[in-house]
Amino acid sequence: MMISTKGRYSLRLLVDVAENQREGYIRLRDVARRQGISEKYLEIIVRTLVQEDYLTGVRGKGGGYRLSRDPEDCNIRQVLEAAEGPLAPVVCLENGCPRMERCPTLPLWQGLDQVIAAYLDGFTLADLLQGAGETGAPMG
């Protein structure tokens, strides 16, 4: 499986915050409840999103999280790479391989990698919020 819970939960977390932040800062506890994910595990996941400046956290009473950027500026490929690391479909593309020079399958994997990156690059958080993805493609 290519996308683990780290990436999937990251997107659900961002969507949840985006959908609820009109009410003020969103507590992780509430996201955990709504999404059915343990608060402790979300803590691990939210850290990266704060570091990469997709979310801003505010401490203390009344604190919580809100988006640091407009949903249009949250590129889905970049969010997933922040959460998951490289999205390469085969290890060869990450670690290299002594046979790369003459490997007959390498171009296949390079092309696949590009196709995946291009697809995900076509989405932003705004697309997910609008349900634009229902067609399988962003509305642009």
Add this chain to the structure above:
Amino acid sequence: MMISTKGRYSLRLLVDVAENQREGYIRLRDVARRQGISEKYLEIIVRTLVQEDYLTGVRGKGGGYRLSRDPEDCNIRQVLEAAEGPLAPVVCLENGCPRMERCPTLPLWQGLDQVIAAYLDGFTLADLLQGAGETGAPMG
């Protein structure tokens, strides 16, 4: 990582047999040596390819493997699915999820799954043999 050694070695095995079968049946031992993969592990991998009728095995002295089909008739997506099982990029698409009805990210994954399948569907073993993949796309 989406594609494991099962899928990657399967393709390299098919390419190796295709490139050498003019000399008669190809012994697994020779593939193992050329490809730098243990013979025992290749045994596991070759089994599926025989079952799915991509390769034919002949026992006894002088035996080995040859392609059961023309390279043009070996679809890369189908080979990989035989070796790996479903290529779905997220578990949700395989096992389902109680939130599928209203999940804002599901369409993203469905689209990704389709993009991957369509890309791989565009390749056959013949493309890999011709090095057509060097452009990242089959020559058609």
Add this chain to the structure above:
DNA sequence: CTATACCCTATTAATAAAATAGGTATATTA
């Protein structure tokens, strides 16, 4: 004072990937 984010380390549980070990069946050759 309290509620929240934020930080740290460790442990476990579950699953999957990768490989190994040892045996059986069958075809060819001497």
Add this chain to the structure above:
DNA sequence: TAATATACCTATTTTATTAATAGGGTATAG
């Protein structure tokens, strides 16, 4: 017919990764 080489089969082990849990703590804002 015996020896050999090969495919074929079943099971186990090892290693790595994912996914989560547990439990502590510190900083800060209301």
